[in-house]
Structures are given as C-alpha cells and as structure tokens.
Amino acid sequence: MQATHAPEHGHGPPGGLMRWVTTTNHKDIGTLYLWFAGVMFFVAGSMAMLIRAELFQPGLQLVQPEVFNQLTTLHGLIMIFGVIMPAFTGFANWQVPLMIGAPDMAFPRMNNWSFWLLPVAAAFLVGSTLLPGGAVAGGWTMYPPLFIQGGISYDLTIFAVHIMGASSIMGAINIITTILNMRAPGMGMMKLPLFVWTWLITAFLLIAVMPVLAGAVTMLLTDRNFGTHFFDAAGGGDPVLFQHVFWFFGHPEVYILILPAFGIISTILPTFARKPLFGYASMVYATASIAILSFLVWAHHMFTVGLPAGAQLFFMYATMLIAVPTGVKVFNWVATLWRGSMTFETPMLFAVAFVCLFTIGGFSGLVLAMAPVDIQLHDTYYVVAHFHYVLVSGALFSIYAGVYYWLPKWTGHMYDERLGRWHFWLSAISFNVLFFPQHFLGLAGMPRRIPDYALQFADFNRISSIGGFVFGASQILLLIVIVKCIRGGARAEARAWEGAQGLEWTVPSPAPYHTFLEPDVAERHLSPPLPQAGGPPSGDEGRGEGYAPELR
Amino acid sequence: MKAFRTLWASAGLLWLPGPALSAWQLNLPVPRSEIARQIHDLHTLILWVCVGIFVVVFGVMFYALWRHRKAAGHAARHFHENTAVEVAWTAIPFLILVGMAWPATRTILAQKDTSDPDLTVKVTGYQWKWEYDYLQEGVKYLSVLATPREQIENRAAKGEHYLLEVDEPLVVPVGRKVRVLLTANDVIHAWWVPALGVKQDAIPGFIRDTWFRAAAVGTYRGQCAELCGRDHAFMPIVVEVKSEADYRAWLADRKAKLAAAAAEAGKAFGLDELKARGEKVYAANCAACHQPDGKGIPGVFPAVDGSKVALGPRQGHIEVVLHGRPGTAMAAFGPQLSDVDLAAVVTYQRNAWGNRTGEAVQPAEVRALRK
Numbered sequence: 001m002q003a004t005h006a007p008e009h010g011h012g013p014p015g016g017l018m019r020w021v022t023t024t025n026h027k028d029i030g031t032l033y034l035w036f037a038g039v040m041f042f043v044a045g046s047m048a049m050l051i052r053a054e055l056f057q058p059g060l061q062l063v064q065p066e067v068f069n070q071l072t073t074l075h076g077l078i079m080i081f082g083v084i085m086p087a088f089t090g091f092a093n094w095q096v097p098l099m100i101g102a103p104d105m106a107f108p109r110m111n112n113w114s115f116w117l118l119p120v121a122a123a124f125l126v127g128s129t130l131l132p133g134g135a136v137a138g139g140w141t142m143y144p145p146l147f148i149q150g151g152i153s154y155d156l157t158i159f160a161v162h163i164m165g166a167s168s169i170m171g172a173i174n175i176i177t178t179i180l181n182m183r184a185p186g187m188g189m190m191k192l193p194l195f196v197w198t199w200l201i202t203a204f205l206l207i208a209v210m211p212v213l214a215g216a217v218t219m220l221l222t223d224r225n226f227g228t229h230f231f232d233a234a235g236g237g238d239p240v241l242f243q244h245v246f247w248f249f250g251h252p253e254v255y256i257l258i259l260p261a262f263g264i265i266s267t268i269l270p271t272f273a274r275k276p277l278f279g280y281a282s283m284v285y286a287t288a289s290i291a292i293l294s295f296l297v298w299a300h301h302m303f304t305v306g307l308p309a310g311a312q313l314f315f316m317y318a319t320m321l322i323a324v325p326t327g328v329k330v331f332n333w334v335a336t337l338w339r340g341s342m343t344f345e346t347p348m349l350f351a352v353a354f355v356c357l358f359t360i361g362g363f364s365g366l367v368l369a370m371a372p373v374d375i376q377l378h379d380t381y382y383v384v385a386h387f388h389y390v391l392v393s394g395a396l397f398s399i400y401a402g403v404y405y406w407l408p409k410w411t412g413h414m415y416d417e418r419l420g421r422w423h424f425w426l427s428a429i430s431f432n433v434l435f436f437p438q439h440f441l442g443l444a445g446m447p448r449r450i451p452d453y454a455l456q457f458a459d460f461n462r463i464s465s466i467g468g469f470v471f472g473a474s475q476i477l478l479l480i481v482i483v484k485c486i487r488g489g490a491r492a493e494a495r496a497w498e499g500a501q502g503l504e505w506t507v508p509s510p511a512p513y514h515t516f517l518e519p520d521v522a523e524r525h526l527s528p529p530l531p532q533a534g535g536p537p538s539g540d541e542g543r544g545e546g547y548a549p550e551l552r
Numbered sequence: 553m554k555a556f557r558t559l560w561a562s563a564g565l566l567w568l569p570g571p572a573l574s575a576w577q578l579n580l581p582v583p584r585s586e587i588a589r590q591i592h593d594l595h596t597l598i599l600w601v602c603v604g605i606f607v608v609v610f611g612v613m614f615y616a617l618w619r620h621r622k623a624a625g626h627a628a629r630h631f632h633e634n635t636a637v638e639v640a641w642t643a644i645p646f647l648i649l650v651g652m653a654w655p656a657t658r659t660i661l662a663q664k665d666t667s668d669p670d671l672t673v674k675v676t677g678y679q680w681k682w683e684y685d686y687l688q689e690g691v692k693y694l695s696v697l698a699t700p701r702e703q704i705e706n707r708a709a710k711g712e713h714y715l716l717e718v719d720e721p722l723v724v725p726v727g728r729k730v731r732v733l734l735t736a737n738d739v740i741h742a743w744w745v746p747a748l749g750v751k752q753d754a755i756p757g758f759i760r761d762t763w764f765r766a767a768a769v770g771t772y773r774g775q776c777a778e779l780c781g782r783d784h785a786f787m788p789i790v791v792e793v794k795s796e797a798d799y800r801a802w803l804a805d806r807k808a809k810l811a812a813a814a815a816e817a818g819k820a821f822g823l824d825e826l827k828a829r830g831e832k833v834y835a836a837n838c839a840a841c842h843q844p845d846g847k848g849i850p851g852v853f854p855a856v857d858g859s860k861v862a863l864g865p866r867q868g869h870i871e872v873v874l875h876g877r878p879g880t881a882m883a884a885f886g887p888q889l890s891d892v893d894l895a896a897v898v899t900y901q902r903n904a905w906g907n908r909t910g911e912a913v914q915p916a917e918v919r920a921l922r923k
Contacts, residue, residue, distance in 0.1 A: 058714060059706040066782045066852060132851030139779045145756060146739040146781055149881050151851065233757020239740060240755060273620075275628040282638055304742060304777070305753045306734075306760035309664040313657060320649045324642060331641040334613045341628040342621050352617065356610060363602040370652065372587075372659040373595045375751050376580060379742065379777040443595075444577035445746040447777050450785035452704060454716045459576055 013513060021116070024108035026093045027511060031410070032115050033090030034403075038479070040082035040122060045472055047075040052434075052468035054451055055461050068451035069137035074125060076140030077157070080257065081164045082122050084391065087399045088260040089171050092199050094410065096175060098504035099193045101184030101516045106177035107170075114170035121163040128153035139449060141250070142217065144231040144242050148224055155224065158217045165210040172203035172210075179203075184503070185519055190284070193502055194277065197284050198263030201291045205252045205259070208295075213249040216242060240305050247298035255294045257391060259287060261358075261398030262329060265351050267502070268405050269333055272348035273340030274499040278332045286325035286332075293322050303374045312371045319369040323362070330359055345497070346420030350401035353428050354394060361389030364439065379449075382442025388435045393428075400427070400478065407485050408492030412510030415485040419477060426474035433467030581747045584772060584793075585764050588749025590659045598652055605648075666763045669731030671724065677734070677741030677754035677776070678883060680783035680840060684722050687733075691806045694888060695720045696836045697786045701844070704786075716773040719836075721790035725799040726769050734760045738883055739781060745774035745791050753778055766793040781881065783840045817891050817919070823899065823912040830900025833893045838901075841881060846905045853881070857905040866913055870898055870921050886922060891915035 013019045013028065023029060051071050054062045063071065093111065097104055105111045129135040133151035136142075147154060179192070179200045192200075219242070222228040229235020231242045262283075270277045277283065299307060299315040307315075333355050342348070364386040368374050377383060400423075407415050437460035442448075446457045453461065492509040507515045583589040620626045674685040678694075685692040698717040702708035711717070724730050734743055736754040744751040745764070752762040766772070774789040794802060821829075835844065838856070842848050846857030856862050861869050873894060876884035885894060895915045902909040 058710060060704055061706065064849075065785065066849065069779070069782070069784075134851070137781075143740060143779070146779065148879070149739070149781070233755075238758070240758075273628065274622070275630050276632050278632050279638055280632070282633075304751050305755065306762075309660055312660050312664070316656060316660070317653060320653060323649060324645050327645045328638070328642055330609065334609060334616070335637070337613060337616045338620065339616070339626070339629040339631070340620050341626050342617065343623070344621075352613075355613070359606065359609070363606065366602060366652075367595065367598050370594060370598060370656045372591050372656055372663060373598070375663070376588075376591050376595075376746060376749065378751060379779075440578050443580050445581060445774070447744075447775050447785075449779045450775075452715060452785050455710060455712070455714050456577060 022112070024104070024112050025513060026097050026105045026108070026111065027410075027513065029105075029111050029115050030090045030093030030095075033086045033093060033118075036115070036118055036122075037083050037087035037090060037399075038482075040078050040086070041475070042479075043126060044075050044078035044083060045475065047071045047078075048468065049472045051075065052465040055453070056465040057462065058453055058455055058458055060452055063451065065451045066134065066137055069139075069449065070129065070135040072449055073136050073139055074129070077125060077136075077161075078122070079391070080140065080253075081161070082118070082125070084257050084395045084399070085164075085168060086118060088199075088202070088257075088395075089168075091195075091260065091264070091399075091402055091406075092171075092175050095406065095504060096178055096196055096199060097182070098409075098507065098511060098515060099196050099502055100179065100182065100187060101503050101519070102178055102182035103514065103516050105174050106182060107174050110170050111174055114167045114174070117163050117167040121160040121167070124156045124160040124163070128156045131156070141246060142220065142242075143246075144220060144223065144239050147220055148231070155221065158221045161217050162214055165214050168206050169210050172206035175199055175203040176207075184516070190281065193263075194266040194280065194283055195260070195263035198259045198266075198287055201287050202256050202259045205256050205291055205294070209249040209252045209256075212245060213253075216245040216249065219245075240302070243302050243305060244298070247301045248295070250301065251298045252291070252294040254390075255290055257395050258358075259291065261354070261395045262287060264398045264402040264405075265333065265354050268347050268351040268401050269336050269355075271405070271497050271499040271501070272345065272351070273337050273342050275336065275340045278335035278338075279328075282328055283332055286328040289325040290322060293318065293325070297322065300369060300371075300374070303371045304378045316369060316371040320366070323366055323369075326362055330355060330362070343498075345404070345417060346415070346424055347401045347405035349421065349424040349428075350397045350404065353424070354397045354401065357389055357393030357397070357428075357431070361386055361394055364389060377442055379447055380442035381438040381446045381448055384448050385435050385438035385442060388438075392435070393431055397427075400424075403478075403482070405497070406504075407482070408496035409504060409509050409511055411485050411489075412492055412508075413485050413489035414492050414496070415481050415489065419481045419484070423474060423477040423481060426477065427471060430467045430470035430474060434464055434471050435467070437461075437464050437467075583749060584747040584767050584770070585749050586767070587659065587663055587764065588747060590655075590662070591749050594655055594659060597655070601648060601652065663762070666731050666761045668729065669763060670728035672731045672733060673722065673724070674733040674735070675722075675743055675754065677736035677738075677743070677780070677787075678888065679738050679781050679881065680776075680787040681837075682718075682722075682741075682743070682787065682789060683888065684720075686803075689803060689807070691803065691810065693720050693806075694836075695722065695790070697788060699786075701839075713773065715786065716775070716788045716790070718788055718790045721771070721792040723792045723794060723799060723802050724766065725796050726766055726793050728796075729763055729765045731761055731763045734762065737887075738881070740778050741780045741787070742777035743774075743789060744777040745772050745789055747772045747774075748791065751777055766791070769793050769795055786840070813890060813892070817915050820914055820916075821892075821895070821912065823903070823910070826896045826899035826912050827903055829893070830896035830898070831904070833889065833897040834900050834904075837885065837889070838897065846901070846907075856901050857907060862901045862907050863909065866898070866902075866911060866917070867921065869902065870894070870913065870918055873898055874918070874921060891918045891922075894918045 020032060054068055131153045133153060135153050136150060136157040138147040138150055179196055219230040223230050223232060229237040231237045231239045266277055266283060297315055297319045299311060300319045303312060368377060368386060404415060404420055441457055441460050444456065446453055494508050495505040496509055580592050580595060583592045672687050674687055676683040682695045684695060695718045698719045699715050700708065703710045703714060734752050734754040735758060736756040738756060741754040742751060743754055748764040748766060750762055750764045752760055770793055772791045776784055776787045841853040842856045846855060848855040861872055874884065874886040876882045892915045895913045895918050898913045902911055
C-alpha cells in the first residue's frame with residue numbers, strides 16, 4: 001500500500017487476458033467469480049430445460065433413463081457448487097472490502113488461486129459427459145452403493161468435489177481474515193453491515209463442513225478403487241454411514257447457500273424502504289442461531305432409513321426449532337418495510353419476492369420437518385418443490401437482487417430499469433408456474449429423479465414444464481441487461497440509490513481499481529458515525545452518514 | 553452419443569398429443585390405514601397453521617407495500633427495535649411448534665411399533681424389481697414391472713395403470729398387521745405405498761422393518777422412492793389386499809405352483825422349449841441393462857450378443873449369471889431365479905441374435921454349479 005497514491009490514481013490493471021489470469025485485485029476476482037457463476041448457470045439451466053422437456057409428457061421421448069440421471073445429477077452439482085456458491089463468493093470479493101473500508105482481501109494471491117481452481121473442477125464435471133459411460137448419474141447426494149457401481153466419471157466427480165472444496169475453504173479463510181483484521185478503524189463487530197456478518201458466519205460454516213464432505217468422498221474413492229469397505233456391509237461397513245457423514249456436511253451447506261442471501265436482502269430492503277433494518281442485533285443473533293442449529297439436524301434428510309424412534313424425535317424437534325430464528329428474520333424484514341417510504345426498483349422487487357416466496361419454502365420445510373409426514377413425502381416432487389423455493393426464489397432471487405443493486409457501483413452505469421422489471425415479472429410468475437404444481441405432484445405420490453411417470457401426474461407435469469421453459473427463456477433478459485449496463489447507460493452517482501447506506505456508496509461509481517488505500521479515508525466517512533435519529537437519510541454525496549444502514 | 557441421436561430423432565414426438573387420462577390430485581391419497589390417516593390429518597393441520605401465518609404476516613406486508621409507498625407520499629418512520637415485539641414473535645412461534653410436535657410424536661411412536669404382527673413378509677429390492685418372501689409360508693417370488701416396452705417408448709397407447717402395474721403383486725389379508733422386513737441385494741431402494749402410509753429404505757446388508765394394516769380390500773400402488781440406477785422409475789409396488797378367505801385360497805394356489813416347479817427341475821428340456829422360456833426370463837431380468845437386442849449400452853452395460861462369455865465355455869457363462877460380477881451392476885441371479893429359469897435364460901443367450909451355439913443348457917448343470 002503506497003500512501004502517496006490517491007485511490008483514483010492507483011495502479012491500473014495490466015491489459016489483455018493476463019490481467020484476469022494473474023489478477024490479485026478483489027474487484028477483478030469478484031467479477032471473475034460472478035461471470036463464472038453466470039456461465040455455469042446457463043450450462044446447468046440448459047440441463048434443467050432438457051429435464052423438463054423429457055417430463056413434458058409420460059413415456060420416454062428425448063433421453064434414455066441413464067442420460068436423464070446424468071442430467072439431474074449434474075444439474076444439482078453444478079447449480080450448488082458452480083453457481084450459487086461462486087456467485088456469493090463473487091459478492092463477498094466485491095463487497096466485503098468495500099463495505100468494511102479495506103483496500104483488498106487479506107490474501108490476494110490465495111484469492112486468485114481459489115478462483116482459478118473452479119474452472120478446472122467445472123471442466124472435469126462437464127467434460128465427464130464425453131467419457132465412456134457418460135457423466136456421474138448417482139444423484140448429487142452420491143449415495144453408495146449406487147455410486148460405487150459407476151465408471152471413470154465418478155472418480156472424476158470425486159476429484160472435482162475435492163477441488164471445489166479446497167477452493168471454498170481458501171475463500172472462507174480469506175473472508176474471515178479480511179473481516180476480522182481489516183475493518184476500518186472505528187468499525188466494531190456490531191457495526192458491521194449485515195451482509196458482512198452473514199458472510200462471516202457462512203465462512204465459518206464452510207471451514208467446518210467442507211472437510212467433512214472431502215472425507216466422505218475420499219471414503220467413496222477408496223471403496224471404489226482401493227478395496228476398503230466403509231460403505232459395504234459385506235466387508236463390515238454400512239451404506240447409511242455415508243448418509244450420516246454426507247448430511248453432516250449437507251445440512252450446514254443448505255445454510256451456506258442461504259445465509260449470504262439473508263445478508264443481501266437485509267441490505268436492500270432498508271435502502272428502498274428508506275428506513276433502517278428493524279432489529280440489527282436480533283438479525284445477527286438469529287443468523288448465528290441458524291448456523292449452530294444447522295449442525296444438529298442432519299438426520300432429517302434420513303427419516304426413511306430406519307432410525308430408532310428416539311433419533312427421529314430428536315431430529316424432528318431440532319429441525320422444527322430452526323423455524324424460530326428463521327421466523328425472527330422474516331418478521332424483521334416485514335417490520336422493516338412497515339411505515340417505510342418504499343419505491344420498487346428491480347432490486348427491491350426481487351427482494352420482496354424473496355421474502356414472500358422463501359417463506360413458502362420455509363413453510364414446506366416445516367411440513368417436511370414433521371417426521372411422519374416426511375415419510376410420505378421423502379424423495380417425492382414435494383421435496384423438489386421445497387428446495388427450489390428456497391434455492392431459486394431464495395438464493396437465486398437474492399443474487400439477482402444483489403446484481404441489480406450493485407451493478408451501478410460495478411459498472412458506473414444504471415441498468416435498463418424497464419428490462420429489469422420485465423425480467424423480474426417474467427421470472428417471478430413463471431417460477432411459480434414451474435414449481436408450485438410440484439407440491440401437488442409430490443403429495444399425490446410422484447417420486448423424484450424419474451424420467452417417466454404414471455398418467456395421473458401428466459397435467460401438472462405439463463404445466464410445470466411450460467413454466468420451466470418460460471423461466472429458462474426469461475433468464476436471457478438478465479444477460480442482456482448486464483451486457484447493456486456494462487456497455488453504457490445513464491451515469492451512476494457515487495450513491496446510486498437514494499436510500500443506500502454504507503461505505504461502498506462513498507467511493508465513485510464505477511468503484512476505482514483501488515479503494516480505501518488509506519485507513520483514514522474510511523474514517524473520514526465514519527464521522528459523524530450516527531446521523532440524527534428520526535431524520536430522513538441525506539442524499540448528499542461525499543458526506544457519509546454512517547456506514548451501516550442498521551444504525552438508525 | 554447414441555442417446556443424443558435418439559434425443560434429436562425423437563424431439564418431434566414432444567408435440568404429439570399426450571394421453572387424456574389424468575387426475576389433478578391436490579392432496580395426499582385417500583388413507584387406507586390408520587397410520588396413513590394420522591399422516592393425512594397431521595399434514596392438514598400443519599397446512600392450515602401455515603396458511604394462517606402466511607395470511608397474517610403477508611397481509612401486513614402487502615398492506616405496507618400498498619400504503620407505505622413513496623409514490624403515495626408516505627414518509628419513512630425511523631423506528632427500530634422493540635423488545636416486547638421481538639420476544640412475542642420468538643415465543644409465539646415456539647408455542648405453535650410445541651402444539652404441532654405433540655401429535656407428530658404420537659404418530660412416530662405408532663409407526664415404529666412393529667411388535668405382534670399377524671404376518672411377516674421379507675421384501676428384497678433388486679435392480680430393478682422386488683422379491684416377496686412369506687417367511688412363515690415358504691412362498692417366495694419376484695415382482696416385475698408389467699407395462700410393455702412399447703408403451704414406454706410411445707409405440708403403443710398407454711394403459712390405465714401405466715408404470716404402476718406388476719406381474720405378481722404382494723398379496724395380504726385385510727385388517728391384519730403385516731410386518732415388512734426390508735433389505736436389498738445391490739443398492740439402496742425404498743418400498744413405498746402412499747395409501748398405506750408406509751415408506752422404508754431397503755439397505756443392502758441390513759434388515760429394516762416397518763408395518764401396515766390395510767383397512768379395506770383393494771389394490772394399492774406405489775413406487776421405489778430411492779434413486780437406484782437406470783430403471784429406478786420402472787420398479788413399481790402393487791399390494792393386493794384380499795379378504796381372509798381369498799388370501800388363503802391365493803396362498804394354497806401359490807404353494808401348488810411351487811410344488812409343480814420343483815417337480816420339473818429334474819426333467820431334461822428340448823432346445824426350443826428352453827429358448828422360448830428363456831426369452832421371457834431375459835425380458836424380465838436382463839433386457840433393462842443388456843437391452844432386448846442383446847447389444848447392451850456401450851461403456852455402461854456390456855453386450856451379450858457376440859460376447860466372449862455367451863460364446864465361450866458353458867460353465868463360465870452359467871457362473872457369471874449365477875454369481876454375478878462383484879463390484880459391477882451385474883447381479884447374482886442364483887438366489888433370485890430357479891434352476892429351470894437360469895438354464896433357460898443361458899440357453900436363450902447362447903442361441904439368440906447372432907449367437908448360434910446350438911447348445912441347450914439343462915437345469916441339472918445349473919444345480920451342479922450352485923455353491
């Protein structure tokens with residue numbers, strides 16, 4: 001860090017492709033993560049389109065069952081590890097240093113490395129479709145003994161999971177170190193923007209559970225290739241052991257995919273309601289409670305394996321308990337909107353849809369938490385509907401909201417609001433047409449992961465597929481909006497949104513290549529830290545009035 | 553690659569009119585056992601609780617979205633944090649949850665109580681069929697999908713019970729407590745009959761149990777509910793619930809058939825007789841992987857047509873079919889099929905398609921190679 005350089009005159013990036021290969025700049029790496037997530041989104045999304053096309057009517061039309069299983073497996077693995085997680089890491093790279101007034105991430109070279117591992121893993125996963133026997137087809141949950149039966153692409157998948165895990169762990173270490181050590185002077189932990197808090201907790205979850213996943217897939221690897229019998233009863237092992245280890249990773253993973261979303265929504269709602277978040281402290285505590293509880297509920301994914309009654313009861317009660325902190329979050333968001341002064345730009349539209357639709361996913365989660373009901377609904381389309389409500393209208397909609405919200409800061413231009421609204425309405429409506437009928441399919445008894453189904457399921461599947469095609473096509477609009485916004489558009493102010501609070505809005509738009517090189521730059525904006533209670537937020541540029549919207 | 557060719561070739565079929573049969577079913581199936589009824593009621597209770605909360609919370613939110621707009625001239629009130637409100641919205645959901653957990657706990661304890669059954673059936677999952685073994689009666693048979701391939705491949709109109717029909721259903725008496733012991737031979741399967749409220753994973757190498765007591769005579773259909781490979785969608789479960797007298801009659805008929813089969817095992821068969829029988833056994837047990845044309849699926853399932861095994865020594869061929877190939881999807885058929893069926897299917901494989909060994913394998917040869 002060179003004190004003689006003002007942020008605006010910092011070192012510029014080198015040109016050409018090597019800029020992106022060698023970059024250690026948090027903004028460049030954030031951009032790489034986000035573009036990677038975008039590309040993988042369209043790859044895994046195309047697979048979903050094929051799945052919905054095959055399920056458009058009963059009978060086998062487009063793909064054979066083994067190809068169908070490859071499509072569902074890859075769709076799941078790529079959407080989780082290649083889209084949602086990298087997109088959130090992209091947000092963390094861009095926003096965490098900007099929000100806490102740090103010049104960059106704590107370990108810039110490791111940051112470069114943790115990104116560039118991802119395309120390698122993705123190439124293994126996608127490339128394995130070309131291998132003899134095709135890609136991995138045992139479901140994203142990789143249950144043995146089915147997973148043991150597969151060919152070479154299954155080993156490649158294990159390798160890819162290891163690489164993605166290493167990338168996530170390095171990313172998490174970087175984020176934790178940055179947040180704990182590089183906050184601007186005066187920014188205490190309880191003054192952190194909520195997005196930073198949620199990512200801090202998420203990063204701890206990642207460090208706790210990614211090694212568990214690595215252990216589980218390593219045991220698969222040695223069972224497959226080196227004659228061990230961890231999961232083979234004939235050698236003294238137990239197939240259910242894998243499920244315990246996998247879901248000990250898998251349930252915290254669910255919160256890894258949603259906690260940063262909570263952070264983004266908690267940033268956007270106050271901006272467009274033009275009033276502070278209702279309960280900052282209770283939001284932090286609720287997030288931490290959800291994270292801790294997430295380690296105690298794994299076996300609710302396993303209610304049909306034949307757990308003893310005591311275990312079923314424990315995991316049912318613990319799972320139901322999660323509804324309490326999640327409810328606190330939803331109530332907080334609604335209270336934040338109450339008596340605000342709301343406008344509905346695209347980020348706000350997606351954020352409001354998130355609150356409403358994520359809650360539907362929460363309710364179906366509560367239904368599934370009841371062990372007796374889960375025994376009817378386990379491995380049916382009801383579960384498919386449930387996790388798409390929390391991951392598409394939850395995690396993905398929050399990513400959309402975040403992209404629209406920060407695009408002006410990233411590009412220096414306002415995006416096309418009309419196209420953005422079209423994208424929102426088409427997505428929100430077709431999403432419900434796509435996934436709501438799947439609740440009915442599951443209740444009526446349609447298992448998941450099947451390429452063909454009984455005639456009683458035909459109508460809702462057809463509706464669902466039509467919704468799916470519209471949803472898929474609508475996402476091209478997002479790409480158009482982003483490209484248009486990068487190439488031009490109305491100039492964005494430093495504070496692009498009237499109600500936006502936080503340090504990232506004190507730097508010009510687009511954010512200079514280097515920001516907050518001197519600690520006192522942040523400090524200047526931090527004083528006075530607290531604007532007058534009850535007063536309207538000032539739209540004044542350059543005179544920051546407190547960096548955390550949570551602070552009145 | 554073949555799969556992708558099929559994909560493009562059949563893309564046009566997508567727009568053919570589908571079958572008219574459908575149900576628009578919105579809820580769980582009509583319960584036909586006490587447990588299924590409790591599950592049904594529990595689901596209804598939670599559903600209405602959730603709907604109630606949804607209406608209250610989002611009623612408030614949509615009211616705010618409408619009234620507290622900037623466009624409507626509403627200025628923001630900068631209030632935040634209120635301990636009383638926050639304690640209330642933590643405590644009230646907790647109490648609602650306790651109210652929901654109480655009935656759920658009762659049902660769990662009832663579901664787990666497999667004591668004092670009237671009848672015990674051992675169910676074994678195979679890729680991709682079920683085996684039913686009446687432990688007290690010595691009756692054991694396989695249950696395989698009965699829907700013809702032509703219907704699945706859209707070459708024939710689909711029947712009423714498309715994909716939910718089997719050759720030999722599980723038969724149980726009405727009103728009796730049936731304990732189901734579950735295991736699997738290869739990978740994890742799950743035995744699920746929605747109307748009876750029973751779903752239990754079948755785990756290879758372990759025995760799990762569950763139970764049901766059917767309340768009414770009838771036919772109840774379900775499917776495998778755990779991804780088990782290629783034909784996961786094609787291993788349905790059919791339970792036929794009969795009156796006590798009909799059940800007894802069925803059982804007697806079953807035992808007579810078993811005795812007849814045991815008698816014919818010592819007999820020598822002609823080549824054509826074995827081939828004809830073997831073709832049926834092949835279609836039910838082998839065609840899913842090795843394909844009806846014996847060509848297999850390159851890279852996944854090896855071909856039988858022209859294979860070294862099918863054209864090589866008979867002993868090697870019989871042993872592969874009897875004992876399977878450990879570590880692959882090739883199952884051991886010795887425990888599943890009779891000597892006659894095994895002899896027939898081996899004979900068929902050695903004399904079908906391009907394979908023309910002209911050899912008939914007799915049941916006695918198979919029996920000699922059983923360990």
